[in-house]
Amino acid sequence: MSPSKSLILVIFLIIFLTSQEQVSAIKKSYVVYLGAHSHGPNATVDDFDRATNSHHEFLGSFLGSKEDAKGAMFYSYQKHINGFAAILEEKVAAKIAKHPNVVSVFLNGGAKLQTTHSWKFLGLEDDNGVVPPESIWNKANFGQDVIIANFDSGVWPESRSFSDEGFGPIPSKWKGSCQNTTVPCNRKLIGAKYFNNGYLSMGARVEPWMNNARDHEGHGTHTLSTAGGNFVPGANMLGFAEGTAKGGAPKARVASYKTCWPKFLFNNPVECYDADMMQAFDEAIHDGVDVISLSVLENKGFIYSQSAIAIGAFHALMNNIVVVAAAGNEGPRPKTVKNIAPWIFTVGASTMDRDFLSFIDLPTRQTFMGRSLSPSLPNKGYYPLIDAAQAYAPYSSPYEAIFCRRGTLDQQKVQGKILVCLTGQNSNAEKGEVAAQAGAVGMIIRNDEYFGDIIDAFPHVLPAIHIGYNEGVLLLSYINSVSDPVGYIRPPTTAMRLTPAPTVATFSSRGPNWVTPEILKPDITAPGFYILASNTGDSSPTSLDSDKRRTSFTIMYGTSMACPHVAGMVALLKALHPDWSPAAIRSAIMTTAQIGDNTMNIMREMDLERATPFGFGAGHMVPNSAMDPGLVYDLTVTDHLNFLCANGYSESQISLFARGPYYCPERFSLYKFNYPSLVAPNLIAGYSVTLTRTLKNVGSPGTYTAHINSPPGVTFYLEPYRLTFEEIGVERSFRLTLQTNYPNLGKVFGDLTWSDGYHYVRSPIVVTSD
Numbered sequence: 001m002s003p004s005k006s007l008i009l010v011i012f013l014i015i016f017l018t019s020q021e022q023v024s025a026i027k028k029s030y031v032v033y034l035g036a037h038s039h040g041p042n043a044t045v046d047d048f049d050r051a052t053n054s055h056h057e058f059l060g061s062f063l064g065s066k067e068d069a070k071g072a073m074f075y076s077y078q079k080h081i082n083g084f085a086a087i088l089e090e091k092v093a094a095k096i097a098k099h100p101n102v103v104s105v106f107l108n109g110g111a112k113l114q115t116t117h118s119w120k121f122l123g124l125e126d127d128n129g130v131v132p133p134e135s136i137w138n139k140a141n142f143g144q145d146v147i148i149a150n151f152d153s154g155v156w157p158e159s160r161s162f163s164d165e166g167f168g169p170i171p172s173k174w175k176g177s178c179q180n181t182t183v184p185c186n187r188k189l190i191g192a193k194y195f196n197n198g199y200l201s202m203g204a205r206v207e208p209w210m211n212n213a214r215d216h217e218g219h220g221t222h223t224l225s226t227a228g229g230n231f232v233p234g235a236n237m238l239g240f241a242e243g244t245a246k247g248g249a250p251k252a253r254v255a256s257y258k259t260c261w262p263k264f265l266f267n268n269p270v271e272c273y274d275a276d277m278m279q280a281f282d283e284a285i286h287d288g289v290d291v292i293s294l295s296v297l298e299n300k301g302f303i304y305s306q307s308a309i310a311i312g313a314f315h316a317l318m319n320n321i322v323v324v325a326a327a328g329n330e331g332p333r334p335k336t337v338k339n340i341a342p343w344i345f346t347v348g349a350s351t352m353d354r355d356f357l358s359f360i361d362l363p364t365r366q367t368f369m370g371r372s373l374s375p376s377l378p379n380k381g382y383y384p385l386i387d388a389a390q391a392y393a394p395y396s397s398p399y400e401a402i403f404c405r406r407g408t409l410d411q412q413k414v415q416g417k418i419l420v421c422l423t424g425q426n427s428n429a430e431k432g433e434v435a436a437q438a439g440a441v442g443m444i445i446r447n448d449e450y451f452g453d454i455i456d457a458f459p460h461v462l463p464a465i466h467i468g469y470n471e472g473v474l475l476l477s478y479i480n481s482v483s484d485p486v487g488y489i490r491p492p493t494t495a496m497r498l499t500p501a502p503t504v505a506t507f508s509s510r511g512p513n514w515v516t517p518e519i520l521k522p523d524i525t526a527p528g529f530y531i532l533a534s535n536t537g538d539s540s541p542t543s544l545d546s547d548k549r550r551t552s553f554t555i556m557y558g559t560s561m562a563c564p565h566v567a568g569m570v571a572l573l574k575a576l577h578p579d580w581s582p583a584a585i586r587s588a589i590m591t592t593a594q595i596g597d598n599t600m601n602i603m604r605e606m607d608l609e610r611a612t613p614f615g616f617g618a619g620h621m622v623p624n625s626a627m628d629p630g631l632v633y634d635l636t637v638t639d640h641l642n643f644l645c646a647n648g649y650s651e652s653q654i655s656l657f658a659r660g661p662y663y664c665p666e667r668f669s670l671y672k673f674n675y676p677s678l679v680a681p682n683l684i685a686g687y688s689v690t691l692t693r694t695l696k697n698v699g700s701p702g703t704y705t706a707h708i709n710s711p712p713g714v715t716f717y718l719e720p721y722r723l724t725f726e727e728i729g730v731e732r733s734f735r736l737t738l739q740t741n742y743p744n745l746g747k748v749f750g751d752l753t754w755s756d757g758y759h760y761v762r763s764p765i766v767v768t769s770d
């Protein structure tokens, strides 16, 4: 939708809402959550109909009649999640929330959306692209027949990543389907559904082209193909990142649940509405998926019972489905991590040893490095340079032109030159479009002080490079020091084997966990930096309408790209160990993660200072080691219910989704929650805290001995120091007491590793005093 159209819609909506207010109370779109259904996993269509009928009766008792309830309700969650979504008056919603059968009522807010090389970097194949016999790919048979779902912007079904050549019959447990034949299923892409009633209920207009799961944006196709796409040789984006595009579990089946739609409210970041996400969870669980990959971020204040993602993921957990989610792109600020429920596997993003670089050469022999994925400038010597502030149109000003905003540049001044634009005000993509339309031969985007060194390799429509603040200052001082400044932008190159790598990507959201500080989040990092994967056929690399280029593959970055890497690995572990619980799978990946890089310790991308578990959680994923972790920190559904007890949820609330009466244990502290990381938040000087954990043998019988790197300023007491597992499946517990005498300890880090000399089961230790 064009900006002008959406603006008209907003104005219309405002008029609509205000005029409504005068006549009656404002109605809003709500989700009402009632817990779990009493019908079990083998429910029939009759059970589902009964559930919907009970929703109509329940809401009808508040609205006066069943007919009114049917009119107000736009979803009845009838399979696993018990609840409904409806347009209600605030007063009514408040009354419903007080009913004893109701867990929670919340506004239909929501969430937003936010390769070839990455698997080699993760050790699944060697430098020649050969998959060694010991690779998890071989051991797990490439994830054969595991079913991976993603909730995103849909799928481009024609992509070669989803061709079903060589695939056998669809697993018999699958109950899903493709809802609209314009997005057809095959034996690889076995599901494609769309959910837009919640979007519609907010006032959005749903056009006929939206009544299917087709991806017009690119995000959903990219993430789904990263998790479970086929190997596709000869992939590249405009010649960059040439190679074979690969999904993490290439023999897995995939299903797309389209829950994210174009923004329709100006300044409203929500794209994926709660009511739609709840329905997608309810159906995906019923359809029989094994892994759900969620590259979407909760976008509101957080309460477990008021988040569609947290609720949906809890029901997924009860059905043994692993939910993997992105940590968010709001780093490096602390306390920005999202999707933090302990039953979600939360993924931050790391950089790889690959980068897309370009250089500016000046006649002064100065050279500035930047990033680029743009076309090359013909090598015909130097080109004239002009600062956009000096290229302003007669009716504009240097202050507007400096950003290369639309309609601010004088073509005559820009023609044939390399134009230098400042970041900010408009998107970098638009700067490229404006520069090209003004006749520039190339463009340099320079950062202001705020953006500093954060530069982006981007496929602009003309030859272009993005440089940091310091380089920009030097470049401008050259331009201003001579009468005819000239320069050259070298063709971009793909730099490989860079050190240090991985680093924690600057944009990756950081802990501490701002809701439950006892649980470390994110859990893990995976590659999320310039990842090549499949693309929609409906959008250009720049997303500009004027850009007519189309590419079958595209390069994206973000924790959205890191998340499906982990989802793919989870699928492989499911294929290898079908009896492991979601918590056991997460534990295996966490306790075998690396905290060293290809030089020493994992650093932060932004300043190459040492990174901490608030950036990388347990570390950077090492798939081949996760196959055989030796021991796991397992968690049952009951453990998770106890977690909710410890978080202040009442027994009656918990009983509603425990499918029966539930009694909280008398003394259950979060320090006993069997998570693979060890956190003591707010430790007061002179006091101690004791964490209890239980390890389960999943490898071979043996004796494990502990090794602790104590956080500086913290003394510890571990009991016992040695754990003997006589056979597979045996569980052994230990208690770790942490104490400090320092009032201003700050945030300190260490780790605990259990080893039998072959396996190393490592947990981060985090202690904070504030």
Ligand SMILES: *[C@@H]1O[C@H](CO)[C@@H](O)[C@H](O)[C@H]1NC(C)=O
Pocket: 040, 041, 042
């Ligand atoms: C559901 O059906 C499966 C297969 O028919 C059966 O093994 C299982 O026991 C049933 N579960 C319940 C709770 O009835």
Ligand SMILES: *[C@@H]1O[C@H](CO)[C@@H](O)[C@H](O)[C@H]1NC(C)=O
Pocket: 180, 181, 182, 208, 209, 210, 211, 212
């Ligand atoms: C299926 O998608 C097509 C193409 O976008 C659309 O025109 C049609 O209305 C959709 N069918 C249904 C039943 O929604």
